[in-house]
Amino acid sequence: MLSVQRKEHLLGLLARDGRVVAKDAAHELGVSEDSIRRDLRELAAIGACVRVYGGAVPIAERPVAQRQDIATESKERVARAAVAHIRPASTIILDAGTTTLAMARMLPNDAALTVITPSPAVALAVAEYSDARIILVGGELTRHSMASGGALALEAIARLGADIFFMGVSGIDPLHGLTTGSIDDAATKRALAARSTEVFVLASEEKIGAASRFPVLGFGEIAGIIVDPEDDDPLIAQLIPA
Structure with missing residues (x-):
């Protein structure tokens, strides 16, 4: 699975569940936790989420x-x-x-x-x-x-x-x-x-x-x-x- 596809999946998890657990996402997608952590770092860098211990959560900025x-x-x-x-x-x-x-x-x-x-x-x-x-x-x-x-x-x-x-x-x-x-x-x-x-x-x-x-x-x-x-x-x- 390409990185862009993984990121789309991770954003979907954030929208649906309110958080991403890196270990669970890696198991679901059949990739390493390092790959998921790298994807989350890149998503956080563009303001799409906030990294937390073990995964990521959405940015809570609704007016x-x-x-x-x-x-x-x-x-x-x-x-x-x-x-x-x-x-x-x-x-x-x-x-x-x-x-x-x-x-x-x-x-x-x-x-x-x-x-x-x-x-x-x-x-x-x-x-x-x-x-x-x-x-x-x-x-x-x-x-x-x-x-x-x-x-x-x-x-x-x-x-x-x-x-x-x-x-x-x-x-x-x-x-x-x-x-x-x-x-x-x-x-x-x-x-x-x-x-x-x-x-x-x-x-x-x-x-x-x-x-x-x-x-x-x-x-x-x-x-x-x-x-x-x-x-x-x-x-x-x-x-x-x-």
């Missing part, structure tokens, strides 16, 4: 409008688990994203709660579903995430403070860490994290094992990862030790 219908039940379960971390009368930051949008619809009806968000959509959902005070971070609207970013947003964030930041990312992988698809979004997330006492990462099932181009924070810089309680992905054990 927010394309993520609305992905893993919706998993996001609901993660959102419900995240809301349980909210203490009465606290100040929280809800990142942009579909899981935080689900959280906004589940917030306690607590007028003493303050919600800071860079997302107009999340702010509107909070206003509709709770009595919480809302602080909307201003700045340039980043089209990738539909959230405020840029210099004006960073200046505003520097004057804020919060108890918990519920952070969304594009991918959570033991090797590549916490990543997102926009360099500006990554900078905004780091700025919000720096102004928060605790940072929890929201991890619906499609985020586990995925990776994107831009690192956000190290695992040692967060308080925890909130996963779907029904997700049995073995990678979770590497992210959250028993």
Whole structure:
């Protein structure tokens, strides 16, 4: 089989299964693992995937409008688990994203709660579903995430403070860490994290094992990862030790 044919097959596996295991692909195609690893290196070099230990995963860079219908039940379960971390009368930051949008619809009806968000959509959902005070971070609207970013947003964030930041990312992988698809979004997330006492990462099932181009924070810089309680992905054990 030619290299171009192998690569087409590997891309098909990425689209269908969400990852390529080099050993399994080599066995299926009757070639050496070295050949598969070389193909994956070349695919990664052109931005078609991200290499991880033992294989590769897709680049997780879908804009927010394309993520609305992905893993919706998993996001609901993660959102419900995240809301349980909210203490009465606290100040929280809800990142942009579909899981935080689900959280906004589940917030306690607590007028003493303050919600800071860079997302107009999340702010509107909070206003509709709770009595919480809302602080909307201003700045340039980043089209990738539909959230405020840029210099004006960073200046505003520097004057804020919060108890918990519920952070969304594009991918959570033991090797590549916490990543997102926009360099500006990554900078905004780091700025919000720096102004928060605790940072929890929201991890619906499609985020586990995925990776994107831009690192956000190290695992040692967060308080925890909130996963779907029904997700049995073995990678979770590497992210959250028993």
